[in-house]
Amino acid sequence: MEDQEKILSEVTDSDYKYGFQTDIETETIPKGLNEDVVRLISSKKEEPEWLLESRLKAFRHWQSMKMPKWAHLTIPDINYQDIIFYAAPKQGAKYESMDEVDPELIDTFNKLGIPLEEQKQLAGVAVDAVMDSVSVKTTFQDTLADKGIIFCSFSEAVKNHPDLVKKYMGSVVPYTDNYFAALNSAVFSDGSFCHIPKGVRCPMELSTYFRINASNTGQFERTLIVAEDDSYVSYLEGCTAPMRDENQLHAAIVEIVAMENAEVKYSTVQNWYPGNKEGVGGIFNFVTKRGICKGDNSKISWTQVETGSAVTWKYPSCILRGNNSVGEFYSVAVTNNYQQADTGTKMMHIGKNTRSTIISKGISAGKSQNSYRGLVKVLKGAENARNFSQCDSLLLGDKCGAHTFPYLEVDNKSAIVEHEATTSKIGEDQIFYCNQRGIDTENAISLIVNGYAKEVLNKLPMEFAVEAQKLLALTLEGSVG
Amino acid sequence: MNEVNNMLEIKDLKVNIEDKEILKGINLTVNAGEVHAIMGPNGSGKSTLASALAGRDYFNITHGKVSYQGKDLLELTPEDRAREGIFLGFQYPVEIPGVSMVNFLRTAINQKRKYQGLDPMPAGDFLKLMREKKKVVEINSDLTNRSVNEGFSGGEKKKNEIFQMALLEPKLAILDETDSGLDIDALRIVANGVNNLRSPETATIIITHYQRLLDYIVPDFVHVLYKGRIVKSGDKTLAKELEEHGYDWIKQEVEYGNA
Ligand SMILES: Nc1ncnc2c1ncn2[C@@H]1O[C@H](COP(=O)(O)OP(=O)(O)OP(=O)(O)O)[C@@H](O)[C@H]1O
Ligand SMILES: [Mg+2]
Numbered sequence: 248m249e250d251q252e253k254i255l256s257e258v259t260d261s262d263y264k265y266g267f268q269t270d271i272e273t274e275t276i277p278k279g280l281n282e283d284v285v286r287l288i289s290s291k292k293e294e295p296e297w298l299l300e301s302r303l304k305a306f307r308h309w310q311s312m313k314m315p316k317w318a319h320l321t322i323p324d325i326n327y328q329d330i331i332f333y334a335a336p337k338q339g340a341k342y343e344s345m346d347e348v349d350p351e352l353i354d355t356f357n358k359l360g361i362p363l364e365e366q367k368q369l370a371g372v373a374v375d376a377v378m379d380s381v382s383v384k385t386t387f388q389d390t391l392a393d394k395g396i397i398f399c400s401f402s403e404a405v406k407n408h409p410d411l412v413k414k415y416m417g418s419v420v421p422y423t424d425n426y427f428a429a430l431n432s433a434v435f436s437d438g439s440f441c442h443i444p445k446g447v448r449c450p451m452e453l454s455t456y457f458r459i460n461a462s463n464t465g466q467f468e469r470t471l472i473v474a475e476d477d478s479y480v481s482y483l484e485g486c487t488a489p490m491r492d493e494n495q496l497h498a499a500i501v502e503i504v505a506m507e508n509a510e511v512k513y514s515t516v517q518n519w520y521p522g523n524k525e526g527v528g529g530i531f532n533f534v535t536k537r538g539i540c541k542g543d544n545s546k547i548s549w550t551q552v553e554t555g556s557a558v559t560w561k562y563p564s565c566i567l568r569g570n571n572s573v574g575e576f577y578s579v580a581v582t583n584n585y586q587q588a589d590t591g592t593k594m595m596h597i598g599k600n601t602r603s604t605i606i607s608k609g610i611s612a613g614k615s616q617n618s619y620r621g622l623v624k625v626l627k628g629a630e631n632a633r634n635f636s637q638c639d640s641l642l643l644g645d646k647c648g649a650h651t652f653p654y655l656e657v658d659n660k661s662a663i664v665e666h667e668a669t670t671s672k673i674g675e676d677q678i679f680y681c682n683q684r685g686i687d688t689e690n691a692i693s694l695i696v697n698g699y700a701k702e703v704l705n706k707l708p709m710e711f712a713v714e715a716q717k718l719l720a721l722t723l724e725g726s727v728g
Numbered sequence: 729m730n731e732v733n734n735m736l737e738i739k740d741l742k743v744n745i746e747d748k749e750i751l752k753g754i755n756l757t758v759n760a761g762e763v764h765a766i767m768g769p770n771g772s773g774k775s776t777l778a779s780a781l782a783g784r785d786y787f788n789i790t791h792g793k794v795s796y797q798g799k800d801l802l803e804l805t806p807e808d809r810a811r812e813g814i815f816l817g818f819q820y821p822v823e824i825p826g827v828s829m830v831n832f833l834r835t836a837i838n839q840k841r842k843y844q845g846l847d848p849m850p851a852g853d854f855l856k857l858m859r860e861k862k863k864v865v866e867i868n869s870d871l872t873n874r875s876v877n878e879g880f881s882g883g884e885k886k887k888n889e890i891f892q893m894a895l896l897e898p899k900l901a902i903l904d905e906t907d908s909g910l911d912i913d914a915l916r917i918v919a920n921g922v923n924n925l926r927s928p929e930t931a932t933i934i935i936t937h938y939q940r941l942l943d944y945i946v947p948d949f950v951h952v953l954y955k956g957r958i959v960k961s962g963d964k965t966l967a968k969e970l971e972e973h974g975y976d977w978i979k980q981e982v983e984y985g986n987a
Contacts, residue, residue: 671825674822676822677822677824679784679785679822680818680821680822680824680876681824681832681836682783682805682806682807682810683782683806683807683809683810683818684832684833684836684896685807685810685811685837685839685840685843686807686832686835686836686839687807687839690835690839694824694827694831694832694835695826695827697826698824698826698827698828698831698875699826701826
């Protein structure tokens with residue numbers, strides 16, 4: 248409750264708080280995309296031949312593809328020859344101790360509320376900090392290693408755990424999956440890798456913080472999480488970028504594999520720069536996130552709070568292959584000004600007695616467009632599959648749009664699939680009622696919106712729930728009155 | 729006139745809704761320590777007066793002055809009016825799904841404290857205060873654990889208004905038909921709530937259609953609002969007369985007087 252208070256007093260703060268740029272020497276490669284660029288990225292990262300081959304295959308496939316047009320989004324053509332595909336803060340990519348890290352970098356992450364010094368960190372959260380194309384520092388690696396847990400940057404994993412990477416990379420999201428997955432598979436830079444061995448409950452939250460800093464660059468990270476039998480991990484991803492007039496591209500892939508009885512919770516607080524109030528600038532966010540419940544009784548749970556980006560295209564999904572496996576998707580997506588979001592999930596029921604839950608809360612303000620798009624698919628063999636979906640939209644003002652696109656494909660008669668949807672508005676009467684009790688309009692909206700999104704926010708780890716509440720309020724600042 | 733005592737002074741207040749004049753020149757002075765009752769037929773403008781005092785923005789104030797504790801009330805935002813001690817008990821309290829009573833009231837209290845330059849109230853103190861006031865208005869714990877007014881019965885909503893009033897301790901309470909739809913016990917509780925707040929420093933304006941509430945809360949003055957004007961004022965016996973004879977005789981007086 249004290250936190251609630253802090254949030255409320257901070258609501259009246261600034262616009263986009265993370266819009267600063269770090270003045271640091273950056274090594275970049277020339278703009279543009281072709282096979283040589285793919286080779287250059289691979290050589291910069293000193294990659295083995297198999298990985299280069301895999302990149303090239305993906306690149307050639309991507310060249311044969313077209314940008315998908317089915318989403319409820321208006322996106323200008325992206326000129327891939329005008330984007331820098333690799334940028335790294337100068338100095339060695341990875342630091343052995345804090346003394347080697349550029350103070351500017353430490354300062355940047357401090358300003359973002361992500362101290363890299365372990366002693367200053369929230370106890371119980373290990374962080375992998377990624378700036379532009381490289382991982383800057385991963386904390387608490389030793390503590391985790393004691394339990395046999397691997398948590399490191401993707402590049403390190405390629406060097407130190409090539410067999411695991413080779414086995415699982417692309418096993419959930421193949422490069423052929425979609426346009427942006429192919430692009431990422433060709434040019435991905437860094438990201439996080441996490442492996443939880445059999446029977447281990449990860450003792451702390453694992454977290455990756457992505458920061459775009461350099462201009463004209465795209466960010467293409469990849470995350471791979473493998474949870475072996477009877478293991479558990481909770482993972483959190485956060486992201487921000489400086490304010491710029493030009494759009495920047497972010498196309499990521501996240502893959503999760505959960506074996507028998509394993510549980511993976513993946514939470515995202517997405518706060519890329521959304522563009523200014525007139526809709527200039529902002530991040531184009533095209534992300535493919537998918538998890539497979541491979542073993543029986545496994546569970547994957549996606550929780551996302553989407554407040555940033557000019558355009559969001561994102562459908563964290565679950566393939567429920569193991570019998571009795573469980574998939575969950577909890578989402579709050581907020582759009583203001585000219586932001587556009589088309590987000591949702593896919594639940595693929597393959598195993599018997601598989602269950603999925605979808606709770607989506609869209610909040611639209613300004614002239615924004617907010618769509619939920621979700622597919623529930625029950626295959627022939629999925630006896631007794633259950634799905635419950637609830638999609639709520641909340642509108643602030645009458646110039647924004649909320650849309651719901653539920654798709655259902657059920658091939659087994661024993662399935663029970665429920666879908667509920669509501670649309671509501673924050674009424675003038677509600678605001679005035681709050682005003683009359685001494686609560687100003689900003690705080691009234693914050694109360695109402697956080698109340699509306701409570702069901703989802705409650706799913707986030709405590710520290711991040713607080714952060715997320717603040718963000719909701721900030722994103723909607725100035726949207727009424 | 730005693731400046732210190734003067735709580736609210738309304739001078740020739742005219743209010744429009746979409747070009748239609750609803751209040752046609754209201755004059756009313758309320759001193760600290762007083763209870764005023766406003767009665768009048770449906771549609772005469774009672775709620776409009778209450779809302780205009782609270783700062784509802786779709787009303788157009790075309791003429792007049794309102795001073796509250798020496799300040800120009802019409803210059804203040806609705807939230808500042810509330811923080812300065814004006815409380816409106818709504819005729820139709822609003823439901824706010826998802827927002828818990830606790831959160832709502834804590835925010836209200838702390839925003840007021842911030843306005844007064846005070847630190848937020850510690851969580852423990854706040855919960856204690858809630859418990860205390862819940863007892864005063866005999867409100868069910870169950871209700872305060874729910875979202876603001878969501879699914880409350882008509883009577884529960886009214887009781888909740890009084891509960892909020894008790895908690896926020898206003899200087900000037902304006903209660904718009906808080907007695908409508910209450911059972912006998914609730915009526916007594918509401919009256920208790922109001923009487924508890926009564927002090928030489930506070931004042932209350934009670935809008936009601938029924939004499940029976942005024943048996944519990946004895947008003948110092950009774951006013952009749954008709955067609956946007958206060959056409960008659962008197963003491964508590966006026967309410968009794970209205971109960972017995974209805975409004976016809978007043979209407980006739982007005983029409984006759986106007987003719
Ligand atoms: N928002 C509004 N838009 C249009 N007309 C309104 C609005 N609010 C009030 N009115 C009109 O103003 C007049 C006065 O209404 P008001 O609610 O103040 O009456 P009242 O005296 O409180 O009546 P009651 O005893 O029925 O509560 C009525 O004719 C009503 O229709
Ligand atoms: Mg009324």
